[in-house]
Amino acid sequence: MSGIRRSFALRVAALSAALVVLVCGAGFGWAYFQVAGALRTQLDAAIATDAEGYLEDLENFGPQGFAASVAVAARRRGALVLLRTADGGRVAGALDGAPIGLRGFTTLRAPDGRDLRVLGAALPGGLELMVGADLAPVRRGAAALTGTLPVAGAVAALAALLLGFVVARRLELRLRAVSEAGQAVITGDLSRRLPLHGTGDEFDRLAGTMNAVLARVEALVEGLQSTTASVAHDLRSPLFRLRQQLEAAVARPREPEADTRTLEASLAELDGVLVTFSALLRIAQVEAGLTGAEFEVVDLSALAGAVVELYAAVAEDAGQRLDTSVTPGQRVRGDPALLRQAIANLIENALTHGGPAVRVEVAVRAAPGSGPTLQVSDTGPGIPTIEHGRVLERFYRLDRSRNTPGSGLGLALVAAVARLHGASLRLDDAAPGLSVTLTFPKPDAFPEI
Amino acid sequence: MRVLLIEDDTSTADYLAKGLREVGHVVEVARTGRDGLFLALNEGFDAIITDRMLPGPDGLSILRALRASGNRTPVLIVTALGEVDARVDGLDAGADDYLAKPFAFSELRARLDAMTRRAAATSEGEAAVLRVADLEMNLLRRIVRRAGQPIELLPTEFRLLEFMMRRPGQVLTRTMLLERVWDFNFDPTTNVVDVHVSRLRRKLDTGGPPLIRTLRGAGYVLGPG
Numbered sequence: 001m002s003g004i005r006r007s008f009a010l011r012v013a014a015l016s017a018a019l020v021v022l023v024c025g026a027g028f029g030w031a032y033f034q035v036a037g038a039l040r041t042q043l044d045a046a047i048a049t050d051a052e053g054y055l056e057d058l059e060n061f062g063p064q065g066f067a068a069s070v071a072v073a074a075r076r077r078g079a080l081v082l083l084r085t086a087d088g089g090r091v092a093g094a095l096d097g098a099p100i101g102l103r104g105f106t107t108l109r110a111p112d113g114r115d116l117r118v119l120g121a122a123l124p125g126g127l128e129l130m131v132g133a134d135l136a137p138v139r140r141g142a143a144a145l146t147g148t149l150p151v152a153g154a155v156a157a158l159a160a161l162l163l164g165f166v167v168a169r170r171l172e173l174r175l176r177a178v179s180e181a182g183q184a185v186i187t188g189d190l191s192r193r194l195p196l197h198g199t200g201d202e203f204d205r206l207a208g209t210m211n212a213v214l215a216r217v218e219a220l221v222e223g224l225q226s227t228t229a230s231v232a233h234d235l236r237s238p239l240f241r242l243r244q245q246l247e248a249a250v251a252r253p254r255e256p257e258a259d260t261r262t263l264e265a266s267l268a269e270l271d272g273v274l275v276t277f278s279a280l281l282r283i284a285q286v287e288a289g290l291t292g293a294e295f296e297v298v299d300l301s302a303l304a305g306a307v308v309e310l311y312a313a314v315a316e317d318a319g320q321r322l323d324t325s326v327t328p329g330q331r332v333r334g335d336p337a338l339l340r341q342a343i344a345n346l347i348e349n350a351l352t353h354g355g356p357a358v359r360v361e362v363a364v365r366a367a368p369g370s371g372p373t374l375q376v377s378d379t380g381p382g383i384p385t386i387e388h389g390r391v392l393e394r395f396y397r398l399d400r401s402r403n404t405p406g407s408g409l410g411l412a413l414v415a416a417v418a419r420l421h422g423a424s425l426r427l428d429d430a431a432p433g434l435s436v437t438l439t440f441p442k443p444d445a446f447p448e449i
Numbered sequence: 450m451r452v453l454l455i456e457d458d459t460s461t462a463d464y465l466a467k468g469l470r471e472v473g474h475v476v477e478v479a480r481t482g483r484d485g486l487f488l489a490l491n492e493g494f495d496a497i498i499t500d501r502m503l504p505g506p507d508g509l510s511i512l513r514a515l516r517a518s519g520n521r522t523p524v525l526i527v528t529a530l531g532e533v534d535a536r537v538d539g540l541d542a543g544a545d546d547y548l549a550k551p552f553a554f555s556e557l558r559a560r561l562d563a564m565t566r567r568a569a570a571t572s573e574g575e576a577a578v579l580r581v582a583d584l585e586m587n588l589l590r591r592i593v594r595r596a597g598q599p600i601e602l603l604p605t606e607f608r609l610l611e612f613m614m615r616r617p618g619q620v621l622t623r624t625m626l627l628e629r630v631w632d633f634n635f636d637p638t639t640n641v642v643d644v645h646v647s648r649l650r651r652k653l654d655t656g657g658p659p660l661i662r663t664l665r666g667a668g669y670v671l672g673p674g
Contacts, residue, residue, distance in 0.1 A: 274551060275636060282635070309605050310631055314644045341635050348639050410638075 008175075009168035016164035017157045024153025031149055036142040040117065043138050044105055047119045051131040054081065055123075063125060067092045070129075080116065080132035083123075091127065098130040107135065115139075174203055178210065190218040223287050227280060235273055242269045279409040286338060286416040298339060300372055300440070301330045301364045307343045308362050315351055315360065322347065325363040330372035332440045334421045342417040345410040346376040346436055354380030354433070371423075371443050377435035388427040414438075450565065451475045453492075455485030455499040455511065456527070465498070468554045469561075482506035489515055494522055496565050498557070501528035501539070509542045516543040523564045527557075555667035559620040566619060579614040582673040584653065584660060586614055596657055605631075606649050613661070613671040622668035 054073075058066040066083075073079040074093035082095035095118065097110040102120030110116050118132040177195055184192040193214060194207035249262040308324050315322040332339075343362070350360040363375040392415040414436070418425040422441045427434065452474045456462040459480075466476045477492070479485035482505030489497055489511065497515075501508040508526050515522065526539040529550040539547040545564045548557060579586040583596045593600045593610065602610065612630050613621060623642040627633040631641075646669055650661045662670045 275638075278549070278636075306631070309603075310633075310641055310645070311639075313605075313648055314639050314641055317644050317648075337632070337634050340633065344633070344635075344637055348637060351639065 007172070009165050009172045012168035013161045013164035017161035020157040020160040021153060024149065024156060028146060028149040028153060032142055032146045035145045036138060039138040039141050040135070043117055043133055043135070044119070047105075047117060047131050047133050050079070050081070050133075051119055051121060051129065054129060054131065058123065063127075080118075080134070082130040083127060084130070086122075086126045086128060095130045095132050098132065101128070102130060178207065181210075185214060185217070190214070190221055220288065223284070227284055231280060235276060238269050238273050238276075242266055242273075245269070276409065279413065282341075283409060283413050283416050286413065286420050295333050295335060297331055297443075298334050298336045299329065300332045300339065300374060301326045301328045303336060303339055304343055304362055304364050304374060307340055307347065311344070311347045311351065318351065319356055320351055320354065321359045322351070323359065323361045325361060325365075327365050327372075330364050330366060331443055332371055332421065332423075333443060334440075338417045338420065342414045342438075343374065343376070345414050349410050350376055350378035350380065350434070354378040358433075367439060369442075371440035373440070374438045375435060377430045377433060379430070379433040382429055382432055382434040383427065385429060392425070392427075411436075450495040451477070451493070452561070453477050453479065453485065453488055453494045453497045453499075455479045455482065455489075455497070455503060455508070457481065457500060457503050465554070465557065468558070472558060480504075482508070482511055486511045486514055489522070490518060490520065496561055497522050497524045498561070499524060499526060501526055509538060512539075512542045512544055523567075525557075525560060525564055527552075553666070555620070555664075556622050556624060559622045559625060559668060562619055563616060563621075563625065566616065579611070581614050581617045581671060582660060583657060584614070586611060595653060600652055602649070602652065606645065606652070609645055609649055610653075613669070616671070618670060618672040620664060620668050620670055625668070 054066065054070060057069045061069065070081050070083045071092040074081050079093075080095050081093040082098055083091040083093055084100075085091060086101075088100045095116075096112070097108055097116070098118050098120065099106075099108070102118065103122065105117065105119050108116055108118055115135040116132045117135050117138075118130055121129050121131075123129055174197075181192050181194045193211045196204050196207055196211075198204070245262055245266055249259060252258070305324065305326055308322060312322045347360060347362065350358065354360060358378050358380045360376065360378045363373075363377075365373050365375070367373045392411050415425055418438050424439045426437045426439070428437065429435075450473075452469055454462060454466055454469070454476055456465065456478065457480055462478050462480070466478050469476045477488060477494070479488050482503040484505075485497075485499060485503070486506055488494075499508040499511055503511075506514070508528070512524050512526070515524070523545040524543070526544045526547045527550060528539070528547065545567070546560050548560060577587065577589050579588065585594045586592070588611070591607065593602055593607070609626065609630050612626070624636065626642050626646075627637070646661060646663075650659070653660050658673070660671060660673065662672075664670060
């Protein structure tokens with residue numbers, strides 16, 4: 001019983017069948033009464049015609065002939081006709097149970113159990129005429145005419161039961177597929193997706209939305225996993241070095257100068273760990289979209305100009321060059337603090353990895369068909385094309401960069417900031433050197449400011 | 450200066466209280482948000498340093514309650530949460546400054562000084578000319594002179610110097626300069642601040658004895674040696 005109550009298919013089937021039975025029942029009753037009513041009207045008309053026939057006899061043949069014709073009709077044809085005096089004295093014919101003084105139509109039950117339709121009329125000379133007909137044929141007719149309805153109703157109810165079951169069953173199966181996929185995701189198979197039938201119906205649209213949600217969840221979990229792996233890998237090593245230093249220092253006899261050196265080295269190591277740690281945290285926040293800041297309209301040109309102004313001096317002191325080619329007034333929707341950091345990271349990367357005489361150019365331009373582009377290119381050694389994808393990953397560093405400062409997180413943060421802003425990030429070989437291009441989405445409908 | 454420190458972690462609280470006492474402050478320590486709020490509301494302090502996450506009402510709630518009661522004591526929020534959240538939420542709630550854990554004690558000290566001096570200085574009007582020793586900056590005409598000799602500065606150097614001249618004798622950390630002068634809320638891997646300070650220093654010091662001192666491990670101070 002609880003199985004039936006919990007099966008959507010069975011419930012829907014039973015409900016639709018019950019509905020069909022109810023509608024058919026009501027239809028049957030209504031049709032029966034309509035047909036019976038129509039047939040009775042016909043019967044009444046026939047009775048009235050009969051009565052008129054007798055009255056014509058009265059006019060044509062006088063009271064004697066009339067009485068004789070009534071008697072003949074009653075005897076020979078079995079017609080239900082009665083002629084009697086006003087006080088009930090029978091003159092001719094027979095109609096048992098007809099009430100004395102009846103005028104007009106009535107329905108009555110005869111002593112022999114038949115249901116009759118009777119018309120009573122007063123005749124001149126204190127006589128009254130009762131003409132009747134059996135109602136049984138009318139009832140039989142109505143029943144015959146409407147008798148197919150219960151059968152049709154039963155068939156329809158059966159069909160409804162079947163159809164309801166099939167439709168609901170399919171619904172149930174599709175929902176079960178959703179539910180199973182959900183269960184699979186819960187138990188850890190994050191790559192599981194809902195099946196699409198390609199019909200583009202409500203279910204496909206729902207499944208599509210759910211799949212997008214699942215993809216986002218998978219991406220977030222992957223991010224978390226890779227963060228965990230990165231933390232294990234890149235934070236453990238410096239912490240391990242720190243531990244070794246301190247352990248060795250504790251083991252040897254106290255000696256102020258050496259101790260100071262150890263402590264300073266440990267502090268420096270620890271600071272490095274903290275920098276890496278906060279960079280990781282920042283990337284994780286940006287990737288999860290949890291920066292706490294609302295997007296606003298940002299003048300990308302002005303922002304890039306200010307960052308370049310800050311780094312120009314750094315480049316100049318190191319014998320490098322930092323140039324700009326900025327089209328003024330290029331605006332994007334975004335988080336200025338994150339955009340500033342992304343630009344700074346790109347410039348720092350170019351200056352740090354570009355070599356002593358590198359020339360770096362920061363360009364902000366309008367692009368046809370999209371929002372503005374931001375490009376940072378350098379004339380340094382560049383990155384081999386096969387490595388372009390990997391340098392955007394956390395902690396990935398080219399072998400030759402192992403000994404230059406940096407956490408290996410700069411480009412990963414730029415990639416995360418780009419994703420948050422819906423911007424595409426492209427690395428190109430600038431021959432020689434590397435060029436990184438961020439293409440922002442079209443700034444449709446900026447509120448005027 | 451009377452400082453209220455609201456911090457639930459015993460070793461951090463002891464370390465900070467000891468450090469603050471060594472530099473001459475009178476420190477009251479509260480271990481829970483409830484005690485902290487009670488002290489803050491009932492006793493006068495020159496500054497309050499509060500952890501963001503506390504048992505009882507948290508740092509932000511304390512801050513809101515204080516500000517709602519009309520108390521304007523400068524508040525520095527110290528937090529182990531990400532810097533971005535701390536900045537947005539803390540400043541929204543009415544904090545004067547925020548600092549992400551972990552931090553160097555010198556950074557806390559510098560920010561505490563800056564915060565309380567700023568609170569004292571807001572009552573003074575905006576001066577059109579700033580003076581430190583024989584250095585003079587005219588903000589309206591954007592001219593800098595040392596001992597009467599004009600000094601040419603780039604816009605970014607002018608902003609940096611203006612920031613420093615408004616806080617003479619005060620320790621300014623690299624992070625403070627990055628945040629306030631260039632709006633950078635992260636630590637760059639290159640020595641951006643040092644480069645700009647040393648350029649500024651070269652331009653200023655041609656006309657006399659050094660004005661900008663470097664405090665190793667802490668930051669910079671502008672003022673006559």
